[in-house]
Amino acid sequence: MRISDVLCTSLVAMALGVTTARAEPPVIEVGRPFPAIAFPSIDGGKRMSIADFAGRKVILHIFASW
Amino acid sequence: MVGLIQEQHPDRCRLFMQWKQMDWPVMVDALNRLEVKAVPITVFVDEHGIVRNIPGRRGDRAEMAAQFAAASFEAPARGEPSIEKPDVAGMNLDELKRAKAEALIIKGDLALLAALNAPDGAALDIAIESFRDALEHHPNPGLTHFQLGVAYRTRFDSAYRHADDFNKAIAHWQKALDLDPNQYIWRRRIEQYGPRLMKPYSFYDWVHEARSDIEVRGETPVQLAVEPSGAEFANPERTFTLDDEPRENPDPEGRIDRDKEGLIRAQVIVVPSAVKAGRAVRVHVLMTPDQSPRVKGHWNNEVDDTVVWVDVPVESGWSVDKPYLTVPRPANTKSAVSMETRQVEFELMVPEGLAPGTHSIPAFALYYVCEDVDGKCLYRRQDLAIHVNVVE
Numbered sequence: 111m112r113i114s115d116v117l118c119t120s121l122v123a124m125a126l127g128v129t130t131a132r133a134e135p136p137v138i139e140v141g142r143p144f145p146a147i148a149f150p151s152i153d154g155g156k157r158m159s160i161a162d163f164a165g166r167k168v169i170l171h172i173f174a175s176w
Numbered sequence: 177m178v179g180l181i182q183e184q185h186p187d188r189c190r191l192f193m194q195w196k197q198m199d200w201p202v203m204v205d206a207l208n209r210l211e212v213k214a215v216p217i218t219v220f221v222d223e224h225g226i227v228r229n230i231p232g233r234r235g236d237r238a239e240m241a242a243q244f245a246a247a248s249f250e251a252p253a254r255g256e257p258s259i260e261k262p263d264v265a266g267m268n269l270d271e272l273k274r275a276k277a278e279a280l281i282i283k284g285d286l287a288l289l290a291a292l293n294a295p296d297g298a299a300l301d302i303a304i305e306s307f308r309d310a311l312e313h314h315p316n317p318g319l320t321h322f323q324l325g326v327a328y329r330t331r332f333d334s335a336y337r338h339a340d341d342f343n344k345a346i347a348h349w350q351k352a353l354d355l356d357p358n359q360y361i362w363r364r365r366i367e368q369y370g371p372r373l374m375k376p377y378s379f380y381d382w383v384h385e386a387r388s389d390i391e392v393r394g395e396t397p398v399q400l401a402v403e404p405s406g407a408e409f410a411n412p413e414r415t416f417t418l419d420d421e422p423r424e425n426p427d428p429e430g431r432i433d434r435d436k437e438g439l440i441r442a443q444v445i446v447v448p449s450a451v452k453a454g455r456a457v458r459v460h461v462l463m464t465p466d467q468s469p470r471v472k473g474h475w476n477n478e479v480d481d482t483v484v485w486v487d488v489p490v491e492s493g494w495s496v497d498k499p500y501l502t503v504p505r506p507a508n509t510k511s512a513v514s515m516e517t518r519q520v521e522f523e524l525m526v527p528e529g530l531a532p533g534t535h536s537i538p539a540f541a542l543y544y545v546c547e548d549v550d551g552k553c554l555y556r557r558q559d560l561a562i563h564v565n566v567v568e
Contacts, residue, residue, distance in 0.1 A: 134271065135316065136210050140230060143252075144221045145210060149203035150289045152179075152186050152193075157289075158203050163178065165223050169241055171200075172180045172210070172217040175192035176364070176379040 144170075180205055182215050182361050184329060184368075186292075188380065191398040195386035207285055207323045211316075214360040222249040270315055277314035280306045281323060288330055297336030303327045318355035322362045325349040333402045342445045342460070350449045368408055369447045371456035371523045375412035380404040406521040407447070407458050416456055416495060416525045423500035426485055426542060432557035439473030439545045441466045442558055450567045453530040456523050459486075459562055463503075463541060464517040472548035474513040477505040479555075482543040484520045486562070493527030494537060513546060530566050537562040 136145035148157040160168065179202035181189045186204045193202065205212075218237070220229040228249065231240050284306030291299035307324040314320045325348035332341035346369065352362045368379050383404060387397045445460040461484055465473045475482075482503040486496045503518040524537060539560040546553040 134274070138210070138212070138217075138219055138227060138230065140227050142227055143225050144219070144227050147209050149180065149205050149209070150186075150292075152181065152190055152202040152204050154292070158201065160178075160221055160225055163221075164225060167223055167245060168221040169177050169244070170180060170219040170221055171177065172182065172205075172212055172219070173215050174181055174183045174364075175189045175382070176183075176368075176377070 179203065180210070182206070182208060182212065184326060184365065185333075185400070185402060187398060187400050188383070188404070191383065191386055191390075191400065194395070194398050195382075195390055207281070207288075207326055208319065208361050209281070209285070209323075211319060212361060213358060220244045224249060224251050226252065273313045274315050277310040277312075277320065280310035280313070281320070284310065284323065284327060288327060291330065291334065295334055295336070297331075297334070300327070300331040300334060300336055304331065318352045318359065318362070321348045321352035321355070322359075322365070325352065325365065339441070339443055342443070342462075343449070346445060346447050347449045366448050369405070369445075369458065369460070370407065371447070371458040372410050372413040373416060373456045373523075374448070374458075375410065378409060378411045380408045381411065383409075405460070405519065407460070416523070417497060418495060419498045419500075425487065426483060426500070427540065427557060430557075432542060432555065435545070435556035435558045437473070437547065437554075437556075438466055438470075439547060439554070439556065440464065440541070440543060440558060442541060442560055444560055444562055446562065446564055450565045451526055452568070453526050453532075453566055454528040456525050457564055458521060458523050461520050461539075461541070461560060462517050463519075463543070463558075465515050465545070467515070473545050474515050474548060475505075475518070476512065476544040476546045476553045477514055478512045478553075479544040481505060482518050482541060484522075484539060484541045484560075486522060486524075486537065486539040488524070488537060493530070495525040496537075497523045497525075524562070524564065526564065526566055532566050532568050535564050535566055537564065 136147060138144065144160045146159060146161060148159040151158050160170070177200040179198070179200050181202060181204055183189050183204075184206055186206065189202070218231050219227055220231070220240075222228050226249065228247075229240065229244060231237055284303040287299045287303035287306060290296060291303065304324065304327045307320055307327050311317055311320045311324065325345040328341045328348065329345035331337060332345060346366065349362060349366050353359060353366065356362065367374050367376065390397045440463050443462045445462070447458045447460065451457050463482065465475060484501040484503070486499045488494045488496045488499060501520040501522060503520055506514050506516060539562055541558045541560060542555070543558075544553065544555055
């Protein structure tokens with residue numbers, strides 16, 4: 111991805127409200143939607159978020175290898 | 177099952193997943209954008225994106241998972257978003273500032289991703305600039321300091337490293353932790369490179385076993401872009417351990433010629449960047465042949481190993497775990513010359529009751545180096561200044 115692509119992608123994403131520029135800190139709380147943040151995939155592929163699993167239940171394991 | 181890792185180096189987690197034969201989709205949150213303060217955390221999210229359970233350590237997780245899988249959940253009522261969306265029109269000033277800072281963070285995040293996929297110095301510079309700008313606006317500057325540290329460390333790990341990137345990473349992580357001392361994720365990032373007395377466990381001692389087990393299975397281990405350093409393998413200790421073997425200063429009168437040509441560039445990084453009296457620091461010394469237009473040098477591998485001596489006078493009250501360190505010449509090479517960065521690490525114990533301020537510990541490196549221009553091979557000494565910032 112070139113620099114110009116980075117800048118263009120971020121501007122378009124923000125304009126569409128897709129990659130959300132949040133006004134509140136993300137909250138993980140029972141009963142609330144999981145924060146809509148997109149993260150890089152570990153295999154270097156496309157960015158992912160919980161929304162990619164809409165329609166399926168997810169057990170999300172937040173961890174580190176250490 | 178979906179994973180989300182909180183780690184600076186995602187390829188190390190890929191190796192871990194290969195070792196444990198985990199085949200879930202995994203996302204990378206190296207920037208701690210989710211702002212979690214600890215790991216591991218398990219979250220059950222239903223088909224509408226709503227969090228239904230955050231199981232603690234107690235209870236039968238398998239049973240909870242089975243119950244969750246069998247349960248049915250109603251979709252959110254009409255008008256309530258199932259996935260959060262911002263309401264920009266209703267934001268107050270603080271919220272707008274956060275949104276602006278978040279936009280800069282997204283820009284920096286994308287730039288870092290671009291740089292990781294295709295190494296690009298300009299993308300790394302954009303990332304660092306974006307996080308620096310975000311600092312001015314973000315209501316949680318601790319988080320942005322942490323993210324700026326991640327960006328500096330990412331550039332340090334790349335071919336576009338600036339001399340002070342590692343130091344700046346540590347400094348920003350320390351600022352982040354000073355602002356929120358209960359942030360476990362930020363604390364671990366410093367402990368990863370810090371002294372053994374500060375470590376909760378060894379961070380990457382599993383790497384050797386993982387590679388061995390994977391090879392036994394007939395697979396090729398995931399290649400790591402950056403190998404863990406000594407600090408990242410080191411085990412925690414509860415007492416400051418000194419090297420038993422008596423050592424002597426290899427150049428007590430300073431008679432070895434100094435590297436005035438600047439053929440080797442040395443960097444010194446002290447972790448943590450601020451320490452109280454009576455605590456330990458880990459010192460990282462990195463030495464790289466200078467390849468600037470002005471001077472060019474390379475290591476000479478035909479003679480002896482590179483040596484670092486840490487000159488701590490007994491009466492000073494300071495202790496060093498290993499005053500005499502050697503960096504062996506590269507293994508498995510027949511080349512008489514090489515250009516790699518050579519690194520040593522050692523630990524210093526700050527004396528109890530030492531007054532706050534910057535304290536300097538003398539050290540020097542001795543090495544065999546050749547000039548590229550006229551081919552002269554030299555034995556040189558470079559004095560190193562170890563500056564330790566002692567705070568109250």
